[in-house]
Amino acid sequence: MAKKSYGLVEVKVGEGRTERDFLDLPKRIYKDYPNWVCPFDTSIKAVFDPTKNKLFKDGEAIRWVLYNEAGECVGRIAAFYDNLHAYSYEQPTGGCGFFEAINDQEVANILFDASREWLKERGMEAMDGPINFGSRDAWWGLLVEGYDYQPLFENPYNPPYYKELFENYGFQNYFNQNTYVWDAYNDDVNAVVFERVNRLMSTPGYRFAPIGNEDLYSVVEKFRTIYNKAWALFTGVQSMSFEEARAMADTMRPIVDRDLIYFAYFNDEPIGFFIMVPDLNRLIGKYNGKFGLINKLRLMWDLKIRKKCDRIFAIVFGVTPEFQGKGVESGLMKAMLDNYVRTEKNVYRTIELAWIGDFNPVMNRMVEHYICARKHKMHTTYRYLFDRTKEFTRCPRIGLKPRPKADAPQEA
Secondary structure, three states: OOOOOOEEEEEOOOOHHHHHHHHHHHHHHOOOOOOOOOOOHHHHHHHOOOOOOHHHHHEEEEEEEEEOOOOOEEEEEEEEEEHHHHOOOOOOEEEEEEEEEOOOHHHHHHHHHHHHHHHHHOOOOEEEEOOOOOOOOOOOOEEEEOOOOOOOOOOOOOOOHHHHHHHHHOOEEEEEEEEEEEEOOOOOOOHHHHHHHHHHHOOOOEEEEEOOOOOHHHHHHHHHHHHHHHHOOEOOOOOOOHHHHHHHHHHHOOOOOHHHEEEEEEOOEEEEEEEEEEOHHHOOHHHOOOOOHHHHHHHHHHHHHOOOOOEEEEEEEEEOHHHOOOOHHHHHHHHHHHHHHOOOOOOOOEEEEEEEEOOOHHHHHHHHHHOOOEEEEEEEEEEEEOOOOOOOOOOOOOOEOOOOOOOOOOOO
């Protein structure tokens, strides 16, 4: 049998056919997958635009599309790294992502090989995938359980055979990311939640409230303060800047539901938050990736006027270290239940809590035993060590950052 011939072509930003093929390949692969929701083309393009992605300041990214002998696009992938994240691991680690391919191991191997060699040339010794050249809350991990459910907004969805393509190449499970679902009408939280709240409120000074009409810039500045206290010391998580917080407010402004964002306070100082948003994937599937003015207006009509979105995406939850373990998280849950979820104002049926890593057993236990949510999706972040003789270790449980190596780039 004659050996197949393939051509690998680099994709440049704004370059006609190759960029179009990069964006359109998933639309062909997923045509028979009813649960897949086409992401916005503009969201994908922004990841690889140096004017929009800050990681290009200290890193690089490249994209390829793969063509068969007939000139048909049969695969795509991106490879990338940035020094700050790469050198936070035992070995310098880059990433590959935005992988799509037909069910052919040879095709997948060509794409993985290209990513590996490109990263090796830049000093990397491992690659994680499939991940994002950006924040973890988007395009991160490979779906390995839950194919029968619609993905959340900018959460990965893929055919089941992708798992074999990655593992046959040699990728190993670095960590899993769990997604839980909670039914607003049929599920209830554990009675322990109410007991913890009662104990907490016996100490004067605690209160919980939605953001109401508060200015979003003020909201995200409170969020930034708590976030940096709660996560800045954890491995692989960087503190949030003032500019990033402002950008977050601008991004959320059109879709935010002010009844879904709660803060916890002690003596009027913010100490915790629970932020949820309507899940846009319930509305945008019909746009086929296009998000011009007309579709923006359609989205606002369906979201704000018709209130057609029936699912909430719980995107982030946090409590400052000095108040952890006291029941603040229970207070946030109870306040949201009492003041919105269990009232006539609520228009949402389900809440999904995503991206809860198996390296964070405390958070998984809280969601399972306190919120009583059910796990129904799982994504895996894989790691491939270039030195195949090196011992592989999974992601450690949440802990403090290791001391940087002497030759590693330092954070400003």
